[in-house]
Amino acid sequence: MTRIVIMGGGPAGYEAALVAAPHGADVTVVERDGLGGACVLYDCVPSKTYIASAGARSAFRNAGELGIRTENSEAAVDVPVVHGRVKGLALAQSADVRAKLQREGVRIITGTARFCDDAPGLAQHRVVAHTSDGGTEVLPADVVLIATGATPRVLPGAVPDGERILDWRQIYDLTELPEHLIVIGSGVTGAEFASAYTEIGVKVTLVSSRDRVLPHEDADAAAVLEDVFTERGSEMAKHARASRVERTEKGVKVYLEDGRTVEGSHALMTVGSVPNTADIGLDRIGIEPGKGGFIPVDRVSRTSVSGVYAAGDCTGVLMLASVAAMQGRIAMWHALGEGVQPIRLKTVAANVFTNPEIATVGISQQAIDSGEVPARTIMLPLATNPRAKMEGLRRGFVKLFCRPATGVVIGGVVVAPSASELILPIALAVQNQLTVEHLAHTFSVYPSLSGSITDAGRQLMRHDDLD
Numbered sequence: 001m002t003r004i005v006i007m008g009g010g011p012a013g014y015e016a017a018l019v020a021a022p023h024g025a026d027v028t029v030v031e032r033d034g035l036g037g038a039c040v041l042y043d044c045v046p047s048k049t050y051i052a053s054a055g056a057r058s059a060f061r062n063a064g065e066l067g068i069r070t071e072n073s074e075a076a077v078d079v080p081v082v083h084g085r086v087k088g089l090a091l092a093q094s095a096d097v098r099a100k101l102q103r104e105g106v107r108i109i110t111g112t113a114r115f116c117d118d119a120p121g122l123a124q125h126r127v128v129a130h131t132s133d134g135g136t137e138v139l140p141a142d143v144v145l146i147a148t149g150a151t152p153r154v155l156p157g158a159v160p161d162g163e164r165i166l167d168w169r170q171i172y173d174l175t176e177l178p179e180h181l182i183v184i185g186s187g188v189t190g191a192e193f194a195s196a197y198t199e200i201g202v203k204v205t206l207v208s209s210r211d212r213v214l215p216h217e218d219a220d221a222a223a224v225l226e227d228v229f230t231e232r233g234s235e236m237a238k239h240a241r242a243s244r245v246e247r248t249e250k251g252v253k254v255y256l257e258d259g260r261t262v263e264g265s266h267a268l269m270t271v272g273s274v275p276n277t278a279d280i281g282l283d284r285i286g287i288e289p290g291k292g293g294f295i296p297v298d299r300v301s302r303t304s305v306s307g308v309y310a311a312g313d314c315t316g317v318l319m320l321a322s323v324a325a326m327q328g329r330i331a332m333w334h335a336l337g338e339g340v341q342p343i344r345l346k347t348v349a350a351n352v353f354t355n356p357e358i359a360t361v362g363i364s365q366q367a368i369d370s371g372e373v374p375a376r377t378i379m380l381p382l383a384t385n386p387r388a389k390m391e392g393l394r395r396g397f398v399k400l401f402c403r404p405a406t407g408v409v410i411g412g413v414v415v416a417p418s419a420s421e422l423i424l425p426i427a428l429a430v431q432n433q434l435t436v437e438h439l440a441h442t443f444s445v446y447p448s449l450s451g452s453i454t455d456a457g458r459q460l461m462r463h464d465d466l467d
């Protein structure tokens, strides 16, 4: 029986265990915190739960336009209830993951795992688990999966204190909403929290080191989001790198590298994550971490050491729960001799949970504009969609990209309130190399936002006829 030890019980680790155990492997997961990992307990699940409350609050904003009068005060935010719901849901989901693993016969050890091989280059490996009750256990393994995830990056001059200077894992301990939140870092995490707090009624200043929010996402989508921020009274400090954050009598003062300062009641640090790879004994097996401490892996999750795989945020491949889970599963299929398809990042659908949401899949507009990928493109504003008009949605769009000669769909972007759901038909097309004609001939419901996707297909097809 293949002995598999998995270090870390997040999506990379637990999804791997769920694949390996039914294949007859002897699987042990060592997790120092809770099953489901940081994803379930502190990052993805809590933030999306919080965003659901923010969305409920902001639904009142447009009610008047649809003829429903509300008193703003009736939409007051009960912060302890919102935060209690966030934490409760995370714990419940963690318990679900634990139960699933137990049902599959996976052994779970609560403790911190580390390699303890006597020397690099051995055929089998050993992992020591320092358990929560103070004990230690050495686990011999034929296969080890490193799935230790990542931790919020800390700027030396802005160390979170859990009161006024916060990282995103600490905000659910606040008992009241911030008066004026300064969000530092405008990547996906920063954008999501800036949007959620704006929607829930807090004044937000977003500090971006670049000229816009979401520097790695679609520029048209980022422009829509900036419009919404501005309309709601939130602000952005652009080309602004924070050098330090100080507490003041009433709140915080953020010092920017160019000499500017921003004052607010609280600062939320969203300046990225660092992989949890520094203290897991990589030197004992001869793995040299790459840039930023990430573990280099190939497309079937192999590290440079035989029998040792790595998956998820600790590899830095694409820091998404869906990718972590797939990397973990692929590692196990490969290790257990199953046929396996190497991971294809071009088909990964991702979503930024702002208001509106921004969903993407496949080739980006930037790759097309730079000439790197030849493509024909169409962008349909939602304002032209009948369902959007009925719902009072003015912002957002659908973009579709296809190969010039064949019409094969290679990517798309959806900016809409439920973009995370609407991206699926485009993702399905990209994954299965369907053409714009396939989309064009698919029935969509009338009236529906997804009608814009089939419409985009038709418009690109018409273009085909004219070529």
Ligand SMILES: Cc1cc2nc3c(=O)[nH]c(=O)nc-3n(C[C@H](O)[C@H](O)[C@H](O)COP(=O)(O)OP(=O)(O)OC[C@H]3O[C@@H](n4cnc5c(N)ncnc54)[C@H](O)[C@@H]3O)c2cc1C
Pocket: 007, 008, 009, 010, 011, 012, 013, 030, 031, 032, 033, 034, 036, 037, 038, 039, 040, 042, 043, 044, 045, 047, 048, 111, 112, 113, 114, 147, 148, 149, 150, 168, 189, 276, 279, 280, 311, 312, 313, 314, 318, 319, 320, 321, 322, 323, 324, 353
């Ligand atoms: C605010 C935020 C929101 C996000 N939202 C989304 C989203 O909406 N959708 C999405 O797809 N992705 C989202 N992500 C990304 C997603 O959370 C990560 O990609 C995902 O958590 C990676 O899973 P993982 O298994 O690699 O690591 P993790 O979830 O971090 O789990 C790793 C686990 O390993 C444990 N561990 C570490 N070292 C050891 C050790 N030595 N011994 C034992 N255990 C150890 C840790 O305690 C942790 O529980 C979000 C990230 C952030 C920061």
Ligand SMILES: NC(=O)c1ccc[n+]([C@@H]2O[C@H](COP(=O)([O-])OP(=O)(O)OC[C@H]3O[C@@H](n4cnc5c(N)ncnc54)[C@H](O)[C@@H]3O)[C@@H](O)[C@H]2O)c1
Pocket: 155, 184, 185, 186, 187, 188, 189, 190, 192, 207, 208, 209, 215, 240, 241, 242, 243, 270, 271, 272, 273, 318, 319, 320, 350, 351, 352, 353
């Ligand atoms: N919805 C989702 O799927 C979701 C949500 C959150 C995070 N994630 C994933 O997690 C990963 C990390 O995202 P992230 O946003 O946490 O980190 P990030 O590294 O992508 O972004 C951090 C941003 O902070 C900026 N920054 C760094 N130091 C700064 C300073 N001193 N002052 C001002 N700005 C500074 C960086 O330039 C960068 O733009 C991404 O891969 C993302 O896709 C996904």
